[in-house]
Amino acid sequence: MPTPTQPLPSPPTNLLRDSVLFLDFDGTLVELAPTPDAVRVDDRLVRLLSLLSQRLDGRIAIVSGRPVAAIREFLPIGLAAVGSHGMEFGAPDGAIEVSARPEALAEIVAAMEDLSTRTPGTMVEDKPLGAVLHYRLAPEAEAACMELARTLADEHGLHLQPGKMMVEVRAPGGDKGSAIERLMREPELRDARPIFMGDDLTDEPGFAAAARLGGAGILVGAERPSSARYRLASVQDTLSWLEAAAAELA
Numbered sequence: 001m002p003t004p005t006q007p008l009p010s011p012p013t014n015l016l017r018d019s020v021l022f023l024d025f026d027g028t029l030v031e032l033a034p035t036p037d038a039v040r041v042d043d044r045l046v047r048l049l050s051l052l053s054q055r056l057d058g059r060i061a062i063v064s065g066r067p068v069a070a071i072r073e074f075l076p077i078g079l080a081a082v083g084s085h086g087m088e089f090g091a092p093d094g095a096i097e098v099s100a101r102p103e104a105l106a107e108i109v110a111a112m113e114d115l116s117t118r119t120p121g122t123m124v125e126d127k128p129l130g131a132v133l134h135y136r137l138a139p140e141a142e143a144a145c146m147e148l149a150r151t152l153a154d155e156h157g158l159h160l161q162p163g164k165m166m167v168e169v170r171a172p173g174g175d176k177g178s179a180i181e182r183l184m185r186e187p188e189l190r191d192a193r194p195i196f197m198g199d200d201l202t203d204e205p206g207f208a209a210a211a212r213l214g215g216a217g218i219l220v221g222a223e224r225p226s227s228a229r230y231r232l233a234s235v236q237d238t239l240s241w242l243e244a245a246a247a248e249l250a
Ligand SMILES: [Mg+2]
Pocket: 024, 025, 026, 027, 028, 198, 199, 200
């Protein structure tokens, strides 16, 4: 478990030399939106990621809780992408390796829909490997959403994954940390250091894995107990830092 520490410093802009860059998407590269579909990807971000991919010789991947297919719709620029919190692997050539969908998800989605119908402002997201209850537009429903999700996860032996204004019941067996460890086993990455940037609780296993492998995590957002070594305060600060780091790689 992360422990409270000193305030985290900003990362040096030469951090990406000899690194592999792993990037969370929501809340890290794009601002969180009232609903998952409403996030905005602008030209600045697309240009920046293309430049980083070029200057890192392709040593870059998006590591998100979203399905790989959704990441590719937002960022159609041929990046490697890990989706569903480390349970889906998408190669730059378009191939996707997905774990089996838990059978219980149909029943879980139905139970969540039932709560959502009775609770205005909540919404259900049916993902390849998980079911999500979002309550960003109904913060008062947090306790009811958490209780239902916890019950469903226990009942079906699935993983309970809380996040920012949402809770997910998903396939067990992996997380962003195990995904980063797997990608770093590629022979050509043996001498590289993983750098992982993320904002949410689901990113903590990724920060810990990056540190174990000789790299570092960068927390995006407010100070909190974290396994990250560095911190940037916001999405805008993250984009500015990445632009400066890309310039250092020129
Ligand atoms: Mg995030």
